[in-house]
Amino acid sequence: MTPPQILCLAILALTLLLLVTEWLRSDIVAMLALVAFVVTGVLRPEAALRGFGSEPVIAVVGAFVLSAAVVNTGLAEQFGRGVSRIAGTRVVWALAVLMLAAALLSALTHHLLITALMVPIATGVAQRGEFPASRLLMPVSLAASIGTTLTLIGAPAFLVADHVLQEAGREGYGIFSLTPIGVALVAFSLVYMMLPGRWLLPDRTAGGGANGRRFALDDYYTELLILDGAPQAGLAYPAFVERYRDRFEVVDWLRRGDPIRHALASRTLEAGDVLLVRSTPQGLADIADEKGLALHAVAKYGEPGDANATDRFGEERLTQVVIAPHSWLVGRAVSAIDFRRRFGVIVVGLWRRDGWVRGELASAQLRAGDTLVVWGEPEQIAALGAQREFLMALPFGAQRLRRSRAWWALGVLAASVVAAATELLPVHIAFLAGAIGVVLARCLSAEEAYAALELRVVVFIAGALALGAALEQTGLTTLAAEAFAPLLDQFSPFWILVLVFGAGAIVTQVLSDAATVVLLAPIAARMAQPLGVAPEALVASLAIGAVAAFLTPLGHHGNLLVYGPGGYRFGDFFRVGAPLTAAFAAITAFVALRLWPGA
Template sequence: MDPQQIVFLLILGSALVLLVSEWIRLDLTAMLIVIALAASGLLSPTEALSGFSSEPAILLVSMFVLSGGLNHTGLAGRLGGWIGRLSGDRVWRAVLVIMPSVALMAAFSHHLMVSALMLPVLLTLSRSHKLPAPRLLMPMALAASLGTTVTVIAAPAFLVARDQLERAGAATLGIFSIAPLGIALCLIGTLYVLVCGRWLLPQREGAKAEEDRFQLNRYFTELLVLEQSAQAGKAMTAFCKEHSERFTVVDWLRDGRSLARPWADKPLASGDLLLVHAAPDELAALDREQGLALHAVVQYGDELAEEDGRTAQRNERLVQAVIAPDSEFAGRSISEIDFLGRYGLVVVGLWRKHGFMYRELSKLELRPGDVVVMWGGQDAAQRLADHGSFLLLLPFEGRARAKPGKAWLAALIMGASVASAATELLPVSIAFLAGASTMVLSGCLSLKQAYESIEARLFVFIAGAIPLGLAMQRSGTANLFADWLSPLVAHWEVTWVLLALFAAAALLTQILSDTATTILLAPIAIGMSDPLDISAAATVISVAMGSVAAFITPIGHHGNLLVYEPGNYRFVDFVRVGTPLTVMLGIAVACIAPLLWPA
């Protein structure tokens, strides 16, 4: 063992300690890896920093922005709702709909975003159809992870595998090169849950606390039909049908009077006031809707801007506050309190746990526990935060979505990106970078939202850790490990070698991320491929599959942790369900990979 290899092993050992212990953040660990590799002379400064301009890093950023576009335009939400409606009232039917649908979504998006999107949908489905949440959430999380095995772009581990193969001069992977194997794994996972789920999945109910967490989803507010609005003249029936997924109209006021029902074919007019219940995303977007605006903002917006001496567009924002149990505001109406005069804020919405609100917002009497949504400047919000009548003050959770019609534009952009990469019309990284740029230019999401969609910690970690694999090859450490291991498995069948690589990755990924596992094991797998006369692609993909499709414990995948508490799971539940599935998936990978990538 030469000095360079000793230095590399010291850096690798230190990195593993930091990654496993998480004494410091993963992205900071990656930066220390870059510094150590450059300072030790194992890599030049340019090589140590090459991960930031590498194709995996660019693809990862592009995929985050594309996924953000699908989310912000509401397309992902619509797909989630559609899946929920098709699931029916039987567990087997719900699983049959949920798992393939979620896997398909995860194949072209970030699996955590898909899991987070589907979690409230499935909790609602569980409550409304009396289906045990634990029998829905774990299959959903499994499907989200399995879906990432269908395309090279869906999981960072496959982006790293693709990069490692290209650096080694082996086969280049197209975005659908792993699709036959990934589809097989998705089918195995779905059949496994359908056949064995009734015995392996827990029968207990989901966590009750989660029901309340996801009930904060409809706010009461007032919507004004603006002058020369395109909505004016529309029959109420047509208007409600057009906006049924955005908000629900509970009353219709004209000249201060509530119009008698039935509304049916009565036309809207400029100046009409609609009392609506809207989801957080829609409430954040209502003042941007063409021809519609939040009534309080229209009524007091100019006055508020004059008081602050600033323009609302630049400085005003939505905040929400909870009325304290002993608040002086309890039992008083919003108009009596005069939020504008006292704090420089305008009340635009209200959430209440029990009861349905039909009166004008200004006439509603506040109760302890009410969540009041207000619009105003940052200084005014700070003044309100110091007032004892409010339990807490926090930014409003809703995010403004793009205008109606942008959802299908986002789908078209995503489809064009995939088609351009799949047909090799453009290099994969350029195709998806162009798609991400088009998402912003087309207005599917703002530049700020695009930056917010990027998981910076993961980007920095991948960009900083990629040179570790390069240093492993340059120092000869990868070949050293390969030379040690190759004689041990020299007489094994190809299937057993690939199964061993899958198993090694599956175990290591329980303590490291799938990306880190692939970065560490892929160079060794490549080094073993020539002596054993196995395709490098088969060995590396077996490693990547093992790092992504291992469900032995709940800590192996963040998606499992996301559903752990809502599903009221125990650690042993994942071991009982995931271990047999992981073994089956490993056997499938070991048998199919040599057929797809023969030596």
């Protein structure tokens, strides 16, 4: 071996050790490896840094921003609510609907985001059907992972695989090149989980009881004011309730301080009416985008113009505080405390573990443990945590959605996909243009776009590509291919692809899917010609093995999201996933050989 090869192997070994043990963050490890390659002379600086301007990194940046636009405009939420209604209460039907929805969404957005979105939906479906959520949560995580195989941009690993093929002198993949394999995997996983797989799922309830839901605040009470000139004025009460049923539930209706509780079907709303509603955090934050509606407390007690200052209503002006057990606030009505004068904030919402709130929110007597949503200037919000009357101050867990820009976000996303699919633009340019498009269309601000970038992932991919470049430049990729190719030469092309899939599936349990592809894809591409297999088929099998392997909760972060809420144990994933992963290997090999039949 040459000195550069020995140095490269030493850096590679240390890098893998740090990644497996997680002593340092993966992005930091990637950067350390990059610097080490330059310092030791294995790579020139321009070669080491080329990953930051590479196609995979640019495509991932665009995909992150487009995903954020889908969430920020409420498209994902609307889709989720529709799925929840369709899912019903039967286990088999719910499995099919939730898994298909998760797979389709993950084809164009980050699978971890989709898993997080689907967890409360699946839990709600399970509660309505009176069966354990463990029957749904693992299949949802599985479907979100498998759904990434439907498009090239579904997972960073596929973008890296495409980059490796192009570096090897091949044309690379199109945005839908892997779709036939993905469709087959999604279809099989649906059948598997609906028939034999669901009997392998545990009937188990997550631990934690009520404590597990202490800060899952789903039922805030707040008051809405119908403003002068509001489009809701003159609207029939039943029509108003129907229009906003996905945002909030109307609990009480006050006119000039008097409740209206009779003949509601024949009455219409008027300016000045106050509605006591029960809403989610997201629904409460969304009120700023509703013309004609305002938070009653802000309009009544705030400074002139506050009620309509929607640009100042952001989540930074909202927080939630918990009433301490021995606070002097306990037993007093909200209106008797004068929160504006004492604390510089206005109470706009109330969450209570038990009990129902009717009448004006201002007349509600506070109890220990009540959680108040308060509105105020950022400096006043920051000072609340030091007040002895409150047990703790918590960030308000919602952001204002730009629902009016939803169709713009959908249109830009569709245009990006079409441009990439028709090869009008390269995939990375199409999605970079889409990212710029959703910002220009005001689906999210430039600051929100930057915040949506998971820089840890971007930096890791850029650094990991330097690792692949070092292996290639020192000739270690060729040496590894020459060593492994004779071992596989005795197998048929089908079994070669199965074994390569298995290698990706095993390595991804200790490394990320992108790192697995960076490490092994160059070797697979080099082995293809001696083995008589198309490089596209070999690299695709490896990448899908790294993405679709469902063996342990450590293989994908989505599994960790459902681990606690589903009450799962480590072995549950292997029991359900081992036969499924073996079937995936066979399906991938079978379809890949028909997509790319020869070298």
